Amino acid sequence: MGIVLVTGATAGFGEACAITFASKGYDVIITGRRKERLEALQTQLTQEYGTNVLPLHFDVRDEQQVADVLGNIPEEWRAIDVLVNNAGLAAGLSSIEEGSLDDWNAMIDTNVKGLLYVSRIVMPWMRSRTSGHIINIGSTAAKNVYAKGNVYCATKSAVDAITQGMRIDLLPYRVKVTAIHPGAAETEFSIVRFKGDEARAKAFYEGFIPLSAQDVADVVYYVTTLPAHVCINDLVLTPLQQANAYYIDKN
Ligand code: NDP
Numbered sequence: 001m002g003i004v005l006v007t008g009a010t011a012g013f014g015e016a017c018a019i020t021f022a023s024k025g026y027d028v029i030i031t032g033r034r035k036e037r038l039e040a041l042q043t044q045l046t047q048e049y050g051t052n053v054l055p056l057h058f059d060v061r062d063e064q065q066v067a068d069v070l071g072n073i074p075e076e077w078r079a080i081d082v083l084v085n086n087a088g089l090a091a092g093l094s095s096i097e098e099g100s101l102d103d104w105n106a107m108i109d110t111n112v113k114g115l116l117y118v119s120r121i122v123m124p125w126m127r128s129r130t131s132g133h134i135i136n137i138g139s140t141a142a143k144n145v146y147a148k149g150n151v152y153c154a155t156k157s158a159v160d161a162i163t164q165g166m167r168i169d170l171l172p173y174r175v176k177v178t179a180i181h182p183g184a185a186e187t188e189f190s191i192v193r194f195k196g197d198e199a200r201a202k203a204f205y206e207g208f209i210p211l212s213a214q215d216v217a218d219v220v221y222y223v224t225t226l227p228a229h230v231c232i233n234d235l236v237l238t239p240l241q242q243a244n245a246y247y248i249d250k251n
């Protein structure tokens with residue numbers, strides 16, 4: 001079927017994407033920092049679908065690690081058909097004058113620079129084959145800035161701009177580039193944002209039916225199923241009760 005590389009496959013959207021693509025017959029490269037989760041997912045995919053899995057353990061913020069680990073994968077794994085740039089996070093929810101520099105650095109380094117480091121390795125492989133599909137996970141936060149979302153929204157806005165730039169520059173090589181912008185989805189996202197405060201994370205999803213990781217994975221897979229001459233450039237999906245990044249009709 002092909003090879004998909006999913007960053008941030010140890011949880012949430014990335015894990016659901018890895019399972020979905022494996023269930024459709026893809027060989028899967030899975031990445032993340034939590035090694036045990038990568039190993040558990042590898043076992044699951046191998047047992048359930050007979051998938052060939054290449055687990056890669058690295059921090060996308062670390063330019064050298066990305067180059068050493070991803071840049072040196074065996075030749076047969078370099079024919080990547082689909083790259084899902086998913087690894088990312090929101091850290092904190094603070095008025096900008098009170099924001100934590102550590103949180104800002106984590107978001108900018110992961111959501112923007114990490115996406116670039118990974119793509120910089122994979123794009124030449126796609127260019128040399130004049131084929132491939134890059135799917136960048138943005139957010140409704142890329143489309144509207146919400147109160148206290150400041151730097152997170154800025155990183156997702158950057159993903160939006162980088163996606164447009166990739167599409168233009170990779171056009172001569174017939175590489176498809178798609179941005180998918182989900183709204184509120186219940187994953188580990190809010191637990192990470194609120195630094196492990198599970199009650200606060202859970203409260204965010206009360207009063208409406210959020211997207212699930214599987215909802216997002218289904219859409220990610222869908223955009224790869226279209227005819228060769230068709231590319232979805234930009235796709236926003238939200239729960240029915242969410243109109244945009246800052247308006248959710250609870251209850
Ligand atoms: P989760 O927290 O459930 O999963 C995040 C994934 O990213 C994990 O696999 C994590 O792996 C990986 N990751 C985070 N930081 C790093 C890093 N430095 N290096 C390598 N991997 C990293 O969140 P979601 O699945 O919800 O989020 C996935 C993407 O979707 C993010 O980009 C997020 O911004 C975006 N998004 C989320 C929405 C939501 O409401 N949930 C809505 C819109 C967009 P590990 O910790 O093992 O490294």
Ligand code: 8X3
Binds near residue numbers: 138140149184245
């Ligand atoms: C995640 C969606 O609205 O929690 O990108 O910022 S939101």
